[in-house]
Structures are given as structure tokens and as C-alpha cells.
Amino acid sequence: MQTQTNNKRTVVVGMSTCNIAAGAQEVYDLCRKTVEEKKLGVEVRITGCLGMCYAEPQVQIVEADGTRSLYCDVTAQRMGKIIDEHVVGGVPRAQWIAKYDEGETKDLMGKQRRIVLANCGVIDPEKIEDYLAVDGYKALRSVLEEKNPDKVIDALVKSGLRGRGGAGFPTGMKWKFARAEKGPKKYMICNADEGDPGAFMDRTTLESDPHAVLEGMAIGGFATGADEAYIYCRAEYPMAIARLYKAIAQAEERGFLGRNIMGLGFDFVIHIKEGAGAFVCGEETALMASIEGRRGMPRIRPPFPAQSGLFGKPTTINNVETWANVPWIIRNGWEAFAAMGTEKSKGSKVFALAGKIKRGGLVEVPMGITLGEIIHEVGGGTGTNRKVKAVQMGGPSGGCVPAELFHTKIDYDEVTRTGAIMGSGGMVVMDDTTCMVDIARYFLDFTQLESCGKCTFCRVGTKRMLEILTRICAGKGEESDIALLEDLAKQIKTTSLCGLGQTAPNPVLTTLRYFRHEYEEHIRDHKCRAGRCRSLCTFTITDACTGCLICARNCPVSCITGEKKTMHVINQKACIRCGVCRDFCKFDAVVVG
């Protein structure tokens, strides 16, 4: 939806954190320099992330008629050629262009249904004009013109939208509670403290389409009667914060935020609060304590934030993705939203695919699709000859769903039945080189560090669980450890105040449920089949070895010997069991013993 200023091509460079990490800054600088030096008169613009992080940096060349060519894996060198051949010469480099109607891109995009991500990687997130060109702020205008907050809430309730932060509480109901509260002062909060490791949906949304979130918040403010809002964004997302500041300033300048919005008599101010690095601040009462300048520790509910929240006032709190759905629902009607999905989970859900997956990035799929469809069809499986073993959903609060259960539908209740949770949308795919005991240990290490310390069982219990898991991974596990883990898990779940503690044992419980044999192998046989727990594995090279030298070259302790084209040998005494040789071997010749 680029506005064409003249009859020329436009170069659009993806400039999100992920694109830049992949090298987009160099590509962008080269574009600007070349266009200026050669006086090409071509417009160079930026956009956010298309979700295809596996093929970044990405550059789109937009023709005068609006057709787009999407170049993937662009390097500065390739960019030079693209400018010469396509931008100047008019001849696209077909082999570098992703085609939406065939091959990989079709598999990736075919099953997606984009509401939240619709503008991501399409519009320039730093230009409000781009957002306006895709019907931006129209939903807010229509709501303010109609002046009927109850109708807005009714639409949200009927749409079936549930909180996308993980818990899945019906958004319309939350708004209804806040609206029912009397009093002149109410607050709105956007929870952008995306702390789950493995999740980056909110980062991308804020970096790629910040106005959608602002518009959603203003609509929510009008519906519940709030005139002030906070976006609580984690400090680890500097680009998201910068683009939010820019977006708020532009929206205020144009009269979409601030006093007397669009001359329709509604005031709504949005502030940004930078988080300071505490996972527990994703919990709503801890988040509010942090905005108030205190240690981010949760408190007992009730009172719920809708009754007494920020600074003791009624507060509505939703996460980034939830807010970003709101303008779409108002524009397209609740019926269109409710038509998607399953009986109790409506609309679409954004997932962040990472780990051992071919097409890592962000995808937005309709509710009701199966896990298998997302991982194998949309994500393309592991992309290696290894098999998918499990997917970790919901971060430290979630669990590992084994490949046998990939027929599970994306639906809040169905996912919960597996022992995992829908969560905010992180999906980390694991293959047979991932040790499930090590993963459980990893998450307990995380929750134990992030526990705020208020509840004894969360503070001490997670630490004890971590000690047991560390012991098992070191080959010092005892037969009674599994029962002890289960007992501790139960106690932590029942005696913790907030979601962090209540769900902290989930990674252990789900791995025990589906991968109990791995725990038993660690304890009884002193064996880690995945080759991750160093005290419990050895690596040997089989006769599948072609003598290509790649393992020997990459071994950090140089303990692999062998001539070219002859079988290599690992010196077991010097080997540190890091597994680098196996990662590099293209012939599956390194095996775990």
C-alpha cells in the first residue's frame, strides 16, 4: 500500500530487529548510497517484518502499478545487482524472488490468515500515512461517531476474542467489568512485557504496525471510559519502543490521540513505560506495581484490576496482540471474526516458530488448525533429516507436546488438555538432539531465577526442583527423584499466588508425562540419548564417515583426527562432549553412545 509519488519503482527494505540482525542495515545503507550517488530518483523506504525471518534480509521492489517482487536473503552484494538489473534495468532476478503461489512461500503463506500481521512487512511503521492508507483509525472514528460504548463491548463479547497473552480470558468480558465501575478515572494498559523466551510476536507487531495497537487501545479506552493508558514494554526491545514513541507523536499531531480526538470529544493519552527486566512483570498486578515504581511483585486478587488496578483505579489490561485485533473486529464486524476458529477459540493466533524448524519466523493461522499443520506444512518441519520430537508451547508456563499429539487443534482448551498451554505464542521445535530432561532443567533454571520470592514454595520449591534436575543431568539422579519432582510440582502449583509459580512446574510435568523414559534412562542407565548431558554421553564416528574433515576443523578442542577421505576418530579422553561434530556432520556419521 505504498503511495506512488511518481511513475518509478520503489525499493522497500525490511528493517525490523530480526532483519537488521540478519544484515539489513548494510543493505539499506547501500540502497540509499547508490540511489543518491547515481541520482536514480528512486524512493527507498522501510517496512517491518513479513514474518519470514528465515529468509531475511528481505527487500521488496514495488512497481508503479503496485505489484511487488519479494527478494529474500539479500546481501549488500546482491542488492547492488538488484538495483542495477531490476530497479534500473527493469529485469527482475527471478531466482532470488519468492513466489507466493508456488513452492515454499505458498506452503508458508497458504494456510495463514492474517489479521494482526496483515500490515507487517507491508507498510512503513514509521509513517502514519501508510497506516491511514490501509483504513487506519477508521474503526476508532466510527466508534467515536456512534458514541455507543456498550455496542463496542457487545461486539467484542460476540467476536469471542480471548486474551492473546496466554490465559485466554474473554476480552469483551474484561471490558464489561471495567465499564461497570463507577468513577471518573480509569486506566488502560497494554502489556508488552513479552518475557517468554522463544516468543517475539509482540516485538514484531510493535515494530511493524504500532498504530494498530494504539488504535485498539483508544477504542478500548472509549468503551470502558478510560482516558489514560500505559504501554509497558520490555527494555530489551529498543526498536519497538522507538517506533511507539514515533507513532504516538504522529497520532497526537493528527488528532487521533490526545485531547478531543478527531473533534469528537474523547480524550485519550498514551504513555510508554520501559520495563526493567523481570519476567514476573508479565503478571498484571506485578506489572502495575512496576509502573507505580515498586518492585514487581504480584498481589492477591481480588480486587481484580478492573475494580482496583493501577494507582487504585479501575484498569483494563490486555496484551499487544489482543489490542491489535480490536480495530479489525470493529472494521470487519464481530461476525467475520467469530466465523473463524473453533467453538470456544475464535479468530486467528500469531505464533513464533523457532528452534529446529526450516521456516522460522512469525505465522498467523486460524484457530482450529492442527499443530502438525503449523509445524510440518507452514513451518516445513526440521528442514534436516532429523525428525521433530516435540514442540514447546507457552514458554516457562507451558509444556512440551510430543509429535504423537500433533493432531491437537489450536484451541485454548484442547492445548490445555495436553498439559501445555496456548500461551502467548512461542513455539520452539525440538528434534532428537534435544534432551527433554535438559529442557525441563533449562526452564526451571529460568523460573527459579525469575521467581519474585514472595511465595515460599515458588521461591524455594523451584530451586529444589532445579537442583534435582541438575543432578539427574549430571548422572547423579536417584530412583526416588521422579516422585520427588512430582510431589514438589504439585505443591508449588497449589501454593503459589500468581501464574509464574502456578505454572512453573509445567515443563517438568509435561516432559515427565510424555518423555518419562528419558528421565529413567538418565537415572538408571546413565545415558542421555540426545547427547546433550555431557556426563552421560559419548560421541563416536561410524563408517558412514566420508572423511570430509568438517568435524575436525570445527572441533573446539581439536580432538578429532583422520586424513581426508578416511574415517575420522574422536579422542575420547580429550573430547568435551559438546556435540559440535554431530551438528556439522552432513552424513549422520557421528553417533551418541
Place this chain on the structure above:
Amino acid sequence: MTIDLARVDAIVARKGEGPEMAIPVLQMIQDEFRYVPIEAIEHIAKTTQMTEAQLYGVATFFAQFRLTPVGERIIKVCHGTACHVGGAVGLTEAIEERLGVKTGENTPDMKYTLTSVACVGCCSLAPVVMIDSTTYGRLDRKKSVKVIDDLES
């Protein structure tokens, strides 16, 4: 160590004196001094509505705040789930070996501070390392050492 308290006053004047400003004020103090000097906390407590207990409580609760000086560059090895699965432990070992320090330490010449971070949200490029505000993705042991070698040259 003594610090220039006028710089602290300027930050408080800009951000505000109310207790709800504790985190933004400490964040700016850290931007200014690259860590939160204990003298700054004592000074703010004397001159504003914020108390020493509140400020120290906040500064020790949140992972972002550092109470000791740091090196010129901060190297953060991401330990998100995707990075963990992708070999963050190995990267850490390689970088620790390259710099001769453990995670959480400064190099003796105060050039680098090596830390870990829970997740920087670049999971599709895992494993990643963030140096100051630049993110380096798709690393392995060798490449991560090379990133540091390149900084040196």
C-alpha cells in the same frame, strides 16, 4: 568512588520526583553512568520523595540494573529457549574462553562485560549474541569468537 551529583540532580529534574518515577530515574542514571552508583541512590533519597529502601529495592529486583561499573562494551549471550536448543551453552564457553572471563565478569582491561540475557526476541536467528545494541544471529562457537575478533581489529 565519587560521582558528579549535579548529573543526578539534572536527571531527577527531567524525570520527576514522585515515587512512581523510581524506575525511569534509575534507568536514566544507568544510561548516564553505565551503572547505578550507590551514591546516586543515597543522593536521590535525600532530595526527593523516593526512599533509599524503595530505590535499592527496585535496583536489586530488576535484572536491568547494575550496581557495579561495567566494561566499555557489554556482550549479552542470549539464553532464550531457541538459543538454548541451538547451542547457547557452547557459545558461552567459547566466548568465555576468548575473553578469559566468566559470565557476569568484566575483562581486567574493562573493555568488555560478559553477561547473559533471558531472550532478545530474535529466536528465528538463534543462537544470538547482543553486543551493546547490535544483535548478531546464526552464530556458532567459531563465529561468535570471530565477532569479538572483528571488534578488536
